[in-house]
Amino acid sequence: GRLWQCQLQLQSICDVFVDSGQTWTAQMTDANRNWNSVAIAGDGSLFVAAAVSDSTNAAGGLIYTSTSPYSTWTRRDSNRQWSSVIANYDGSYLLATAGYANVLDGIYTSTDKGVSWTRHLPDANWMASAMNRDSTNLVALAYHGTIYTSFDSNKTWYQCSAAGGHTWWTGCMQ
Secondary structure, three states, X not given: XXXXXXXXXXXXXXXXXXXXXXXXXXXXXXOOEEEEEEEEOOOOOOEEEEEEEEOOEOOOEEEEEEOOOOOOOEEEEEEEOEEEEEEOOOOOOEEEEEOEOOXXXXXXXXXXXXXXXXXXXXXXXXXXXXXXXXXXXXXXXXXXXXXXXXXXOOOOOEEEEOOOOOOOOOOOOO
């Protein structure tokens, strides 16, 4: 299987291997990027990487997509401090969170493999997100405890907890 190793919060190196860890190849080494998240569609058709900052873009981080870990990576949405990104099984639906440190932002979705993004939910320090295989059930976690869920593919969001009390760094869904 494919595994990714990113030196999060460090330099520009994102390594990928497809041979059970025998060989590693550095990707996107042209600039300093502080990677926060990577995602691979379950069927292997889309690779997504999100940076909280990127030296090629003074205004903030970027999201990159590729159809192969070794092919060209395409710059997508920018000027945000991306904290997480996830993909559904076929890569047709992406969910990303933005907001980091003292920068408040939102939840973003893409239904065209990362070409365009739509903003959702109120400003917060969004840290993590999760979804099920067919992207009908979604969850978004904020740093200071707020949890939102959607059970209808992003049509309706429900606040499940008030801010405060917990610090969320990651989430998962089966």
